[in-house]
Amino acid sequence: MMNPHRHEKIEKNWQLLAGGDRQGLYECFDLFYDDLFRLGVSLYRDVDLVQGCINELFLELWKIRERLTGVQNIQQYVITIFKRILYKSSNGRKEVQFNEAAHPELTQSSYEEMLIEIQTDEGVKARLQLALKQLSGRQLQLVQLRYFEGRGFKEIAEVTGLTERTVYNTLHNALQVLRKEMN
Known part of the structure; x- marks a missing residue:
């Protein structure tokens, strides 16, 4: 279950983002980044791919910000879009190989x-x-x-x-x- 304080911060900043406030976008990025990074790395094991897809996700959210006001489950919405972007960016591969020597922190x-x-x-x-x-x-x-x-x-x-x-x-x-x- 999500921390109620975190949930309130997400709701508040999501509304700011939907209203075109860049600070809301930045705050949402900060609130979601760690969870998205862990999810992406657990699925694809490619740090560069995951970081690029997180950036692409938030660029996409900014582009469609007017349509975000009706989203009921924000966290699930963000995760779903993120997974689609990851899948497309990885060309449909289930797991991308990564260089353990370059990223030992992910072993x-x-x-x-x-x-x-x-x-x-x-x-x-x-x-x-x-x-x-x-x-x-x-x-x-x-x-x-x-x-x-x-x-x-x-x-x-x-x-x-x-x-x-x-x-x-x-x-x-x-x-x-x-x-x-x-x-």
């Missing part, structure tokens, strides 16, 4: 897949919150940067002042703790 272990699924499973979300409390402050910080903000190892090292190897090792240990706690 998903079962734990990372679980992080994506927590948005729909409240039970897993509650268990994950308890498991996260078992981490040290540094581990929690690195998990937040890596898996919730989507930053790469190099960027995390720069932000925290740690070496990339230390970031990798600390995250590895944190994931072991989380896997143990989640089972």
Whole structure:
């Protein structure tokens, strides 16, 4: 179930978008981007394709903004259009191959897949919150940067002042703790 505050923000900005307000468009982009990105990558595993399709989606919404006022289920509407754009852009392929070396952050272990699924499973979300409390402050910080903000190892090292190897090792240990706690 969607957060009521988020739902209100979506409704408000959707109406602004439908009325031709560019700020409403930008806010809708911000509200939907993360979910659309995760959905797109889970379907096609191609970051460039997904990002391009998200941009194309919002360009399309801007073009048809006058027709958006009657939309009842905004989130489903956006997802449906996004999936169509993805499918057309991928030439109908079910999955596009991607270069793991170029995008190592998208190589998903079962734990990372679980992080994506927590948005729909409240039970897993509650268990994950308890498991996260078992981490040290540094581990929690690195998990937040890596898996919730989507930053790469190099960027995390720069932000925290740690070496990339230390970031990798600390995250590895944190994931072991989380896997143990989640089972």
